[in-house]
Every structure is written in structure tokens, then in C-alpha cells.
Amino acid sequence: MIWFLIALFLIGLxxxxxxxxxxxxxxxxxxxxxxxxxxxxxxxxxxxxxRQCDSNPRDVGETLEVVVTLRNTGGLPILWVLVEDLxxxxxxx
Numbered sequence: 218m219i220w221f222l223i224a225l226f227l228i229g230l231x232x233x234x235x236x237x238x239x240x241x242x243x244x245x246x247x248x249x250x251x252x253x254x255x256x257x258x259x260x261x262x263x264x265x266x267x268r269q270c271d272s273n274p275r276d277v278g279e280t281l282e283v284v285v286t287l288r289n290t291g292g293l294p295i296l297w298v299l300v301e302d303l304x305x306x307x308x309x310x
Contacts, residue, residue, distance in 0.1 A: 220250055256293070263291030264298065 228243035270283045285302050289295050 221247070224250060259291060259293060260295050260298075263289055263293070264295065265290055266300070268302065 224243055224247040228240055228247065231237075231240035231243055265288045267286045267288070268283060269286070270281055275281055283302070283304075285300065287298070287300060
């Protein structure tokens, strides 16, 4: 939110001082900021993850295959994503 206010202040200052190039740079900064916020929110909401594994009890040291499937449910492509999957220390039952 602070970046939005700073960009608006700079645009207002540039318009008051009749600095057209600085005002244009402020418009571009504001546009990039708003576009990045929109895309980040949209991509986070459109990404769905599903974890599949068997629920048989395991002893310490045994291995287990876990399959994580990511699905983009939105219309916009997601160019890059970092996924981190954590397993709980205790069972949920």
C-alpha cells in the first residue's frame, strides 16, 4: 500500500512541476504495480494442489511415495511457481 501512495505522490508532484517525463514514469510504475498485484492474486487463487498417498501406518525409517499434483484452474498461464510440501509430524487420526 505504501508503494501505491508513493507513486501517486510522485505523479502529483511531477504534474505540479510540469515534468512530463517523470509523470510518465510514475504512470508506468503505478501500472506495473497494479498489474503485478492483480496477477499475483489471480495466480494464487487459480492454483490448486492435491496430495495422494496411502494412509497405512509406517515405522521410522520406512519410505512412502507421495504424489503432489498441481492444477491451474484459471485461464491465465502461470509461468513459474515454487511449491513446498510439508508432512505433519503426527497423524491426523
